[in-house]
Amino acid sequence: MKTLAxxxxxxxxxxxxxxxxxxxxxxxxxxxxxxxxxxxxxxxPIVSSPNPEEVIQLVDQIRQILFxxxxxxxVLHPDQPEKNLxxxxxxxxxxxxxxxxxxxSHEWCQLERPSPFYRDRGYEKAAEFLQSLPSTKKLLVKDIxxxxxxxxxxxxxxxxxxxxxxxFALTVYRIAHTLQVMGLPxxxxxxxxxxxxxxxxxIHPGARIGEYFFIDHGTGVVIGETTVIGxxxxxxxxxxxxxLSLPPNAxxxxxNKKRHPTIxxxxxxxxxxxxxxxxTIIGARTTxxxxxxxxxxxxxxxxxxxxxxDHIYLRx
Amino acid sequence: MKTLAxxxxxxxxxxxxxxxxxxxxxxxxxxxxxxxxxxxxxxxPIVSSPNPEEVIQLVDQIRQILFxxxxxxxVLHPDQPEKNLxxxxxxxxxxxxxxxxxxxSHEWCQLERPSPFYRDRGYEKAAEFLQSLPSTKKLLVKDIxxxxxxxxxxxxxxxxxxxxxxxFALTVYRIAHTLQVMGLPxxxxxxxxxxxxxxxxxIHPGARIGEYFFIDHGTGVVIGETTVIGxxxxxxxxxxxxxLSLPPNAxxxxxNKKRHPTIxxxxxxxxxxxxxxxxTIIGARTTxxxxxxxxxxxxxxxxxxxxxxDHIYLRx
Amino acid sequence: MKTLAxxxxxxxxxxxxxxxxxxxxxxxxxxxxxxxxxxxxxxxPIVSSPNPEEVIQLVDQIRQILFxxxxxxxVLHPDQPEKNLxxxxxxxxxxxxxxxxxxxSHEWCQLERPSPFYRDRGYEKAAEFLQSLPSTKKLLVKDIxxxxxxxxxxxxxxxxxxxxxxxFALTVYRIAHTLQVMGLPxxxxxxxxxxxxxxxxxIHPGARIGEYFFIDHGTGVVIGETTVIGxxxxxxxxxxxxxLSLPPNAxxxxxNKKRHPTIxxxxxxxxxxxxxxxxTIIGARTTxxxxxxxxxxxxxxxxxxxxxxDHIYLRx
Numbered sequence: 001m002k003t004l005a006x007x008x009x010x011x012x013x014x015x016x017x018x019x020x021x022x023x024x025x026x027x028x029x030x031x032x033x034x035x036x037x038x039x040x041x042x043x044x045p046i047v048s049s050p051n052p053e054e055v056i057q058l059v060d061q062i063r064q065i066l067f068x069x070x071x072x073x074x075v076l077h078p079d080q081p082e083k084n085l086x087x088x089x090x091x092x093x094x095x096x097x098x099x100x101x102x103x104x105s106h107e108w109c110q111l112e113r114p115s116p117f118y119r120d121r122g123y124e125k126a127a128e129f130l131q132s133l134p135s136t137k138k139l140l141v142k143d144i145x146x147x148x149x150x151x152x153x154x155x156x157x158x159x160x161x162x163x164x165x166x167x168f169a170l171t172v173y174r175i176a177h178t179l180q181v182m183g184l185p186x187x188x189x190x191x192x193x194x195x196x197x198x199x200x201x202x203i204h205p206g207a208r209i210g211e212y213f214f215i216d217h218g219t220g221v222v223i224g225e226t227t228v229i230g231x232x233x234x235x236x237x238x239x240x241x242x243x244l245s246l247p248p249n250a251x252x253x254x255x256n257k258k259r260h261p262t263i264x265x266x267x268x269x270x271x272x273x274x275x276x277x278x279x280t281i282i283g284a285r286t287t288x289x290x291x292x293x294x295x296x297x298x299x300x301x302x303x304x305x306x307x308x309x310d311h312i313y314l315r316x
Numbered sequence: 317m318k319t320l321a322x323x324x325x326x327x328x329x330x331x332x333x334x335x336x337x338x339x340x341x342x343x344x345x346x347x348x349x350x351x352x353x354x355x356x357x358x359x360x361p362i363v364s365s366p367n368p369e370e371v372i373q374l375v376d377q378i379r380q381i382l383f384x385x386x387x388x389x390x391v392l393h394p395d396q397p398e399k400n401l402x403x404x405x406x407x408x409x410x411x412x413x414x415x416x417x418x419x420x421s422h423e424w425c426q427l428e429r430p431s432p433f434y435r436d437r438g439y440e441k442a443a444e445f446l447q448s449l450p451s452t453k454k455l456l457v458k459d460i461x462x463x464x465x466x467x468x469x470x471x472x473x474x475x476x477x478x479x480x481x482x483x484f485a486l487t488v489y490r491i492a493h494t495l496q497v498m499g500l501p502x503x504x505x506x507x508x509x510x511x512x513x514x515x516x517x518x519i520h521p522g523a524r525i526g527e528y529f530f531i532d533h534g535t536g537v538v539i540g541e542t543t544v545i546g547x548x549x550x551x552x553x554x555x556x557x558x559x560l561s562l563p564p565n566a567x568x569x570x571x572n573k574k575r576h577p578t579i580x581x582x583x584x585x586x587x588x589x590x591x592x593x594x595x596t597i598i599g600a601r602t603t604x605x606x607x608x609x610x611x612x613x614x615x616x617x618x619x620x621x622x623x624x625x626d627h628i629y630l631r632x
Numbered sequence: 633m634k635t636l637a638x639x640x641x642x643x644x645x646x647x648x649x650x651x652x653x654x655x656x657x658x659x660x661x662x663x664x665x666x667x668x669x670x671x672x673x674x675x676x677p678i679v680s681s682p683n684p685e686e687v688i689q690l691v692d693q694i695r696q697i698l699f700x701x702x703x704x705x706x707v708l709h710p711d712q713p714e715k716n717l718x719x720x721x722x723x724x725x726x727x728x729x730x731x732x733x734x735x736x737s738h739e740w741c742q743l744e745r746p747s748p749f750y751r752d753r754g755y756e757k758a759a760e761f762l763q764s765l766p767s768t769k770k771l772l773v774k775d776i777x778x779x780x781x782x783x784x785x786x787x788x789x790x791x792x793x794x795x796x797x798x799x800f801a802l803t804v805y806r807i808a809h810t811l812q813v814m815g816l817p818x819x820x821x822x823x824x825x826x827x828x829x830x831x832x833x834x835i836h837p838g839a840r841i842g843e844y845f846f847i848d849h850g851t852g853v854v855i856g857e858t859t860v861i862g863x864x865x866x867x868x869x870x871x872x873x874x875x876l877s878l879p880p881n882a883x884x885x886x887x888n889k890k891r892h893p894t895i896x897x898x899x900x901x902x903x904x905x906x907x908x909x910x911x912t913i914i915g916a917r918t919t920x921x922x923x924x925x926x927x928x929x930x931x932x933x934x935x936x937x938x939x940x941x942d943h944i945y946l947r948x
Contacts, residue, residue: 021443022409022443022446022447024402024405024406024409025398025402027402027405027446027447027449027450028398028401028402028405029398030450031381031382031384031401031405031449031450031453032384032397032398032401034450034453034454034457035453035457037457037458037461038457038460038461038473038477049385049386049387049474049477049478050478051387052387052478052479065663066663068663068664069681070681071681071683071684081664082657082660082661082664085660085663085664086656086657086659086660089656089659089660089663090656093654093656106474107472127653127654130654130659131654131659133659133663134659134662134663134666137663137666137667138666141666141667141669141670142669144670145669145670152857152875152886152887152888152889152891153836153838153856153857153887155817155821156739156817156818157670158681158738158818159818159821161670161681162681162682162684162818162822163684163818163821163822163825164825165825165828165829185471185472186472186474186475186478186479189471189475189479190478190479193479193480193481196481196535197481197514197515198829199829200516200535200536200832200851200852202533202535202553204469206469217834217854219516219535219536219828219832219834219851219852219854220516220535220536220553220554220832220851220852220870222533222535222553222587224469225468225469237834237852237854237872238536238554238588238852238870238872240553240554240587240588240606242587243468245584245586245603245605254468255468255469256468257468259468268877270877271854271872271874271906272588272870272872272904272906274587274588274606274607276606285632287632287877289877290872290906290908290925291607291906291923291925292625292627293606293607293622293625293627298629301631301632302629302630302631302632303629303630303631303632304627304628304629304630305627305628305630306625306626306627306628306925307626307627307628309924309925309938310626310938310939310942311924311925311936311937311938311939312936312937312938312939313930313934313935313936314934314935314936314937315933315934315935316917316933316934316935337759338725338759338762338763340718340721340722340725341714341718343718343721343762343763343765343766344714344715344717344718344721345714346766347697347698347700347717347721347765347766347769348700348713348714348717350766350769350770350773351769351773353773353774353777354773354776354777354789354793365701365702365703365790365793365794366794367703368703368794368795422790423788501787501788502788502790502791502794502795505787505791505795506794506795509795509796509797512797512851513797513830513831516832516851516852518849518851518869520785522785535832535851535852536832536851536852536869536870538849538851538869538903540785541784541785554852554870554904556869556870556903556904556922558903559784561900561902561919561921570784571784571785572784573784575784588904590903590904590922590923592922601948603948607923608941608943609922609923609938609941609943614945617947617948618945618946618947618948619945619946619947619948620943620944620945620946621943621944621946622941622942622943622944623942623943623944626942
């Protein structure tokens with residue numbers, strides 16, 4: 001990059017900096033004192049939350065372990081591939097302990113200083129999570145099969161693993177949901193927001209999603225915190241499974257209430273359809289057409305489509 | 317990674333390369349001579365624009381300074397956290413001077429060679445920007461409060477800071493808008509496009525946005541260059557605040573005209589609503605329902621929703 | 633980052649790990665044996681696919697070569713810029729040979745072990761690809777001109793090159809389409825999904841797109857595998873050029889059939905319009921309005937817009 005060292009006006013730089021007239025120290029104080037409204041426990045030690053960059057590494061490591069040889073850059077020894085994997089799992093364990101430790105510490109630092117107690121929680125939870133990986137993988141293998149069956153453009157299972165955003169988002173969701181159920185603060189949502197950022201697919205870690213789920217294209221998909229989805233469901237880009245309109249102060253009024261719909265088995269929801277409301281149930285084997293707008297339940301075995309859309313055709 | 321060094325056919329590689337029959341040098345010339353149409357000043361020295369990777373680092377550093385202890389990976393000394401921060405602000409200052417220097421140099425290299433003059437501009441502008449950080453932070457703290465009040469799924473202020481894409485996009489927008497108003501070329505748009513890339517939220521640095529703004533989910537949101545938004549406004553994913561249809565050569569005809577709507581205080585705009593036109597005003601305290609399509613002004617204290625959508629229900 | 637080394641409970645950590653009671657080795661075996669359903673050739677050596685991180689580097693290198701001085705961080709020597717570029721092209725050649733080699737190896741490892749044969753394919757294909765770069769650049773220069781003419785917010789050609797997601801996605805698509813036509817497995821789709829991830833614009837490498845194409849904003853755009861687009865076409869965010877509804881087992885039934893529309897020259901398609909079906913043709917010089925939903929052909933020189941949308945206005 002262009003470094004000052006290579007720059008003729010190098011000396012002038014530090015000269016000008018010293019005369020920049022900026023009081024960096026009082027600027028720092030002013031910035032630190034600007035947070036009262038959102039961090040009441042200011043006088044207590046500030047423990048940093050899990051580092052987003054480290055959370056990204058963590059997710060990528062778990063994906064490597066779930067799909068050995070597909071996402072990695074190594075050629076696994078055909079004779080004993082489990083050797084690599086054993087080491088990778090041990091490495092993952094150590095990092096998990098760290099991150100879980102910091103999640104609890106940050107959450108609880110308002111009450112007391114971080115302590116070995118949180119680290120013990122890290123050990124338990126990390127072990128519990130590792131034990132869950134084989135069943136998570138079984139679920140993801142079914143999701144891959146659903147993608148291959150559902151998408152004529154899919155050329156191979158590998159293509160789906162290495163390039164399909166829907167599978168990426170679903171992998172991260174299934175990992176994060178496990179951690180959410182284990183009661184971890186912060187980490188699950190940080191993981192799904194990493195997936196949201198990479199795929200445009202926003203699945204809250206609290207949602208419940210069945211087997212053989214397939215999201216095609218996916219950009220703009222929103223699956224809210226209290227959504228429940230059955231087995232063999234397929235959805236397309238821009239589908240919202242959301243809440244009905246909320247009053248200004250909805251945050252506190254509706255926290256922990258079921259606000260998002262229930263989608264039963266074998267439902268297909270086409271691009272940009274919107275389904276809203278915690279009491280809205282889409283019955284089994286029903287198809288929701290593209291751009292359709294639903295705020296009430298739909299019976300099973302139904303097809304809902306736009307009536308001939310009301311367009312005007314003009315000749316230039 | 318798989319290196320050639322570990323590859324049996326290593327020697328064959330360089331052999332084959334030497335006989336690859338590619339004339340790399342004339343390929344380079346051909347590529348360099350392919351740009352006349354877009355870079356008229358070809359014979360003048362080509363000064364590189366700010367490096368997108370460095371712009372990303374710059375944005376992330378500013379965010380760390382605005383939210384110390386939340387995005388970083390350090391535990392701040394409870395006794396004197398301002399020490400870290402002072403050093404981080406000084407480091408930021410140096411990088412800002414660099415990037416601002418290169419923005420001006422690239423912009424102006426058609427006219428003359430880069431000179432210390434641009435670096436002096438770098439000093440002024442970098443200092444001016446640093447002085448603006450405390451008021452930017454005050455605004456962002458209000459945006460965080462708006463998110464916590466507006467979203468039932470929000471568990472804590474920290475969760476919003478470390479994981480909410482709406483706050484990320486808004487933080488980058490508020491930084492970029494300050495630089496835009498300071499007259500910086502390139503850098504502001506590069507910053508907001510980084511946020512667009514990470515969040516799917518496309519806010520032009522030229523837009524004007526009031527206090528307590530909250531974007532939920534956010535994927536697909538577009539807020540055009542000449543949009544004006546009041547205080548306590550809340551919008552959802554897929555909302556477009558855009559321009560009316562443009563003739564083929566719109567680029568030159570409409571540059572610098574107000575083409576995007578005005579949204580007054582306390583308005584809520586639900587998912588995938590579209591509001592178009594520079595003379596369109598959404599009055600204070602009005603609510604725009606999901607999927608609604610607006611090209612004319614709406615009075616204050618109004619609620620606009622889809623009439624019972626025209627759907628057909630078929631039994632399978 | 634917060635390392636255990638700096639942590640008082642360091643010793644306890646390894647103690648607890650040794651008593652963590654996790655059998656890492658059998659966990660690894662369980663995970664390896666979970667893939668039968670998707671990787672039948674399990675007993676054969678697993679050759680890793682191209683590494684997504686390396687594919688990202690590859691794309692970024694190609695972009696640097698196509699737009700020297702705009703995306704890079706170097707100041708090119710005004711006297712002999714082609715020197716840098718020659719070296720960069722040679723470096724690209726070597727990496728291309730690698731990645732193409734691994735694409736074929738992974739694809740074919742079900743049949744036989746990787747062999748120098750694939751590497752020879754790497755040489756041919758890499759050379760063929762490099763020769764295509766000048767014509768790709770000519771196309772992209774026209775796309776940049778289309779963006780500048782089409783977008784009133786565009787301040788300079790450089791701004792478009794360094795910050796416009798539409799140009800980014802189109803650059804990656806034009807590169808990937810070339811490799812797709814050359815018969816490369818995996819790599820083309822991995823490239824376009826990288827662009828999808830960064831821009832929210834999902835263009836399948838199999839689509840065919842003419843000259844002077846411009847995508848504005850772009851988040852949520854989907855352009856399917858068998859889409860055909862003429863010259864001087866402009867589209868906006870959220871536009872879907874997709875397939876009609878598919879039966880559950882569509883994957884195998886519809887593979888390699890034309891499922892996506894044909895868009896003729898000089899068509900404009902506004903935000904969030906949806907056009908579906910392999911036999912749907914949008915005639916030359918036609919304009920499709922925002923939110924319009926099309927499943928049948930539209931004649932040339934036509935304008936299709938929403939009839940006055942059916943909204944209800946309520947006073948609060």
